[in-house]
Ligand SMILES: [Zn+2]
């Protein structure tokens with residue numbers, strides 16, 4: 379890992395740069411993965427292709443997302459957790475609003491949808507990244 383502020387090579391588990399003292403989650407001048415200089419507005423490193431977005435590295439839990447999908451899938455909670463807010467909203471609306479008009483049929487369908495997604499997340503297939511493209515752990 380490299381300091382995103384000054385580009386110095388750091389220990390993988392470092393919280394702060396030993397050279398400039400800036401937190402490893404901060405800075406936007408260098409790629410944390412390959413250490414090459416990047417534009418501060420860049421979202422992806424042109425050298426190695428890794429995501430440069432803020433919060434990259436704060437990985438979301440496969441287990442949490444999977445369980446949320448299985449138990450609260452009908453509200454799209456797992457989608458909100460993973461940062462897929464659009465799909466989460468669709469699931470929530472279809473489940474709650476449409477559920478009122480369909481006597482709960484759409485709620486049941488979304489529950490099944492969320493349940494399957496939860497299982498897929500837990501298995502590490504199909505859904506392997508969050509809304510920002512960060513791998514789940
Ligand atoms: Zn530094």
Ligand SMILES: [Zn+2]
Nearest residue numbers: 409412423426
């Ligand atoms: Zn890079």
